[in-house]
Every structure is written in C-alpha cells, then in structure tokens.
Amino acid sequence: MVERNQPLDLTESRLLLERAVRVDATQAYSGYVLDRDRLVDGEYPLYGERASGAYVWDVDGNRYLDFILAYGTIILGHADPVVSEAVIREIRDGFAITLRKKVQVELAELLISVVPHADRVFLLKSGSDATSAAVRLSRAHTGRERVIRWGYNGWHDWCANRPAGVPQSAQQTVSTFKYNDLASLEQEFRRYPGEVACLLMMPFEEEPPADGFLAAAADLARQHGALFVLDEMRSGFRVSLGGAQERYGVQADIVTFSKAMANGYPISAVVGREEVMRAVGEVHIGSTFHVNGAEMAGAVATITQLRDSDALKRIEELGAILQRGLAEQIARSGLDAHVLGVPQMPFMRFQYTDDAVQRRIQDAFYTETTRCGVLFHPNHHWYISAAMTHDDIDAALDATAQGFRAAEIAASRD
Template sequence: MLLDRSFELARKAEEIDALAAKRKNVIASDQMIEGEYPIFVDRTSGAYFWDVDGNRYLDFFLSYGTVVLGHADRDVDDQVIAEIRKGFATGLSKPVQTELVSELLEVIPGAEMAMLMKTGSDATGAAVRLSRSFTGRDRVARFGYNGWHDWCAQWDHGIPRATRDLVHTFAYNDLDSLRALFERHPGEIACVVMMPFEVEPPAPGFLEGVRELTRAHGALLVLDEMRSGFRMALGGAQEYFGVTADLATFSKAFANGYAISALTGRAEVLRRLDRVHISSTFYANSDAMAAALATLRKLRSGPHLERIHTLGSRLQDGLRELTDKYAAPVEVVGHPPMPFLDFRLGSEEENQAAKRSFYTETIRAGVFFHPNHHWFVCAATTEEDIDTAIEAARGGFEALVRDGYTGAVRSGEAAR
C-alpha cells in the first residue's frame, strides 16, 4: 500500500506538534511496524477506516477500544448533533446529565452514585483522591495501566520521588503479593486500584480474594474498567466476573469514541466530593453525555455485546487453528471481545522481529491489528470481516515460516 501522503503529513507534524514529535506515529513508534502502518486517517465507517492515501483497513484497533458499536454510528452521532444544536457548553447542568447518570446506575453493579468527567485518568485519579479522603490513608496498591497522573505514570521523569513512594504495585493472580503489601504497610493503604485483567484472565478466586483482602484491611477496592466496561458485559467486569468494587471507573466504550468518563460506586464514598477538589470547566459539556446515553441505550436494545463475544470467539478459534497448523510459538490470548496474539520466541528482540514479519503481512492485507496492544471487536464487525482477518493472519503465519521464526507446517500440509 502506498502511504506517501500519510508520511508527508507526519514529517510536517513532527516539526510543529509536540505530541507527534514524541510519538512519531499514531501509535508509539516502538510499537509500530515502521513504514508499513498508516498515520493519518481520512474517514471511518462501521468496522473500517480509510487513510489519507485512500487505503481501506478493517479496524481491530478501534481507537484503543473506544469504539464499541462501530465508527460513525448514526444513532449516536445524530443524538450528539441534536445536543450540539441546542447548545452543549453552558457551564450549567443539562437534562441529559441526569438521564445518563440514571442509566448508569441501572447497569453498573454496586453503583449508588456516579460522577461524569472527561478522561480515564480523570476518573482513576478522582477515585484515588476520594479513597484517600474517605480512609484517611495515603498509600495506594495498584495493578495494570491506570493513566498518566503522578501516582501511576509509567515513566518516573518529572514525578517527585515522594509521590511514587506512596504507590506500590503487586503481581496479577498472586494474592500473596498483595497480602504482603498490606502486611508491610498495616493501616496505611487507602485503596487497591486495578484493571480486572489485561491479557491474562483472572484465576479462579483471585478477584474475590482481592475483594476479601481489601475489606479485611479497611481499604477500598477500585476497579479500573476502562477497557472492560461496556464490552465484557453491559455492567463491565463486575457483572461478568460477579465481583463488586467500592468504586469503578469507566471511559473508552462508554460513548463510542466521544470523550467522557465516569466514576461510580458507593454513595458514602462519592459524597466525599464535598471535601476534595475535583473539577474541570468541561465536565458539564453535554455533547459527549448525549453520545454516552445513546450508546448505552443502543447496547441495551439488542444483543450487540453477545455478538461481539461470538465474533471474537470466531476470530480466536481461527487464530488457534493457524498457530497449530504452522507450529507457531504464538499463543492466542485475551477474552473474545479483546483478543490478542502473544509472541513467545524467547527474547524481546526475537519477538519484535517476528512481529515485524507477521504484522507487515496483515497490514498490507488491509487488516489493522495492533502489534502490542489488545485488539477489539465492534458490533459493526461481520462474520465476513472475521474471515478476512483470519485469512490475513494466515499470510502473517506464512511469513513467520518464510523468515525462519517457526517450523514447517504440521503433518506436512502445504501452506495455502
């Protein structure tokens, strides 16, 4: 595929746009296949997008999973346009705010109150501040990617050591590692903030064990449902796994791509908002609220999430057949709505080299798989799209064989 226009715009952006200069590409430069992936998008529709060079891609990136119904969903966009035309930036509350919160409380387990914000980091940051206020404690235990604020940023640069010293990480599916933190800091941990899973599923009893540990030690459990919310189930991972947190945070699929987030949970904790400072000029803007309300109502109106699970399972099954056929050192991981391939060649250098072979073929086939992030399935994806993706993956596995990253096809079967 020709990407001339995309790369031309990228070169210009790197000179004037600080974010573009940092990232180099639409995804961080060390996570892309340089020279193969598009950078600038022209338009989107359903499960597809078109880049500025006119190339069409079947999209399993879906804007980091924010798109759950499909790109440019007419039902959602029409409600947003109607809200914009009525005036969405008043600084005062609009009726859609109360409607949306009421809808949230109906579908989120344990949600007695909710606060609407703009970003995932807004919501997780607010959850931590409220937890510290409610418990009178300073320390935080966490797992997974929780945002970019000082208490959880992936990089230490620019963050005071005193801030980082109050935050501790623990190992997933390892209750002993979390128990050790509570024993090392008795009466000091305000909350446990965690994604319910990344790629690895929770072991039987793990989430329940975390719930019990937090209660036993007087800490709050905060589930970071940015990826799992409105995708694993309408009520997120809490509904899917049957574990209710004290607080839960949502964004991404909440509004099919529009910028909004929510903090939900126990009323006695959320009422602490009268004692802590959490605010933004744009929290009251109602355009994204209209999008979120339309998204929730559409998800509730039909078997959209069941369809996403079914299609994701179809994709995973097809990929497993290919990993077996090509004897590939690659494992199909993740839950059906968020599948992924885990390359297991040994060293990270070998894995990245093998990914370059594999993902060069799939992107050239017009299928946008992210090399180093969850993939996502949306309600606009079709069975034919899944078959297209599996066929593109077949080309990727054949490239692994060609480039010496895996053995010959099993049973002597010739690659098709």
C-alpha cells in the first residue's frame, strides 16, 4: 500500500493521453468519456498495462485492487485461466469460420438451463444490441409502439441519454417513471392506454427494489397487455446465477444479458419465452460477428464456473463485509455519506448540496484511496469479483479509512 499523501507516478499515462487527444475522438471531444475515465483529474490512471485476478497494473507500473472491473464485465477475476483457455482454444481453431460453431448451441442450452422461464436465446454482441432487439421483438409481438423504460438501457436512439444527434421522433414513443413507485408506473400506463408494447427496466441501480415491486411492475405491464422486459446487463450472473428473476422472485417475458456473462468478452443475449421469441422470424436483427465462437466459449466457461462453484456466494459475502465496514467508518467520521447498492454491486455516495463542497470532499476521498492502491469509481457502481479475498477487502477498508480522514480534512475547509 502506498503511503498516505504520496502522489502516484502517472507520467506514462499522461503522455499517452497527450497523444490520444490528437487522434482519438473519445478523448478529444467527449466530456462524458473524459469525466468517466479521469475520475479525479490528475490522480487516476488512464491507461492500463495488464490485469490478473483482483488487480490491474497501469502503464506506469502502479498496481491497484480493482473495484471497477471494466464496469462490471469481470466477475471471476481478470484473465481467469479457465475462461482464457476456452477462448484461446476457439481462436486457435478459427473463431470466425462462416459456419456456426458448436459452442453456440452449447451456450444457448446452458442459458436456458440457468435462466428462469427461458425457452429461446438470441445471441448478439453488446448490451445496446440486446435491449434494442428486445424492444423490436416486443413491438412486433404486441403490434404496439410505445415503450416505458427505466435505468440506463444503452446508447441507441430510443434510449440515448443525450439529445444531440437523436431525432425527436425516436423518443416520442418512449417514457419513464419513478423507480420503486408503482403509482408512478401505473400513471404512465394510464396515459397511453392500449399503446405500450413493453415495460423495459433494470431491476435496480443504486437503490434495491422494494419488496414485491418488481413482481407488481410485471403484473401491471401484463394487465395492460404489455411485455415485461428485464435489462440485466449489470445484475445478470452477479446477484444470482439466474439473475434478478431468481433473486427477487419475478418472471419476465424477455431478459437481456451482457457484461459478466463472459467475464469481459463482448457478447450479449436476448432470452425469452417461446411465444415472444417467435417474433425473431418477423423482424430484422443482425450482427456481423454474431457467429464468432471465441466470446461464446468465454461465456460457457464463465457461466459454468459460476454454476459449479461457490463464487457467487463468496462475492456476496465479501460485498456485505465491505458495506458494513464502510457504514461503520462513515458513522465514526460524521461525514454526510451513505452506503448504497447490493453487496455484489456496492457503492458509497457523499451527499452535500453545495456542488463545490461535494466535489472537494469526493475528490479528497478518491484521491486518497487511489494513492493507497485501490481503484473505486466516484460515480458508478463498484463491483466484487470472485478473485478477491478477505485480505483484499481488509486492504480496501484500510484505504477507505484513510480516504475518509482526507475527506474530513476537506470538509473542514471554509
């Protein structure tokens, strides 16, 4: 662990950024990408060299205990040897051979065996692919156009969170509601009687679902003749092997998966009931790389390990320990901060009304934890991987203790 207040050497990271802004549009123009990747400007690494297990190394040789985990795509740990070997085997044999690979059938069978209420599978590449496909299938199945949605559902026109470049018409048939508020959802259905094709939503984000909320939301959708679609990009294969359906006792008509499904390899899936998935034959959904076997092999290896081990149990236990430790540290600090999320996807948020104070305190905390060799995200879920140990969680709590002390100093400034 790095000594407190000792800045990290990020020389190579900064040099690479200087090169990138001259050629890479995401670095040169996208404030969203810069804010997300810089995290605390000047203190976070931008470029990584390698990763293994629970750790990542940046291009300057600094090692970090990784709680960002490629925004939740890593669940077993970086460069898991079983997953890597399965992918390398496909690559050696030719993973894009024009013909479909046997592993595609194996993956579909595996998904149907572990995902509740699943009859058919459609494989794609990205999360946005899958949610957009789910919307198209819902519209084809119901003959309706309107979508009620909640959460981050991707970047395509119908759900983009920035208006630039998006035709107004693309979002005129899409609306949202207040999470954990059934009356808010019911109001949306009543505003558009007989028009809603589907309710598409993440099962939760920072706030867990209230008891019975997801099941009630699903019932409400069906009462109004709409499909219930769960966007399980973040929760899938993490909160339970069968995802939020299994965890919270709810039944969806369609479920979309990606992220942890293949421990970092790019693949997604639309999984649903037979009656609904028949609409695949009526719509146009395609992907140039959808027959590539390498990512499918990674998914089979990942899901099989999660099924046959206690990885998910350990992830939940370690996340609960981290959440309890954070809550105890916050109580001792007197800072206005709250532990959020579920153990598998914990988070901590400072809550100050003054933006300048909020940023100063938050930056102080995350600067300190990063210098201590722990990589948290200030504005996004954290994640637990199966490669982490109790010692790793202890090290993380040592870092957060120093972070809270730095935040207290920042809070005391006029």
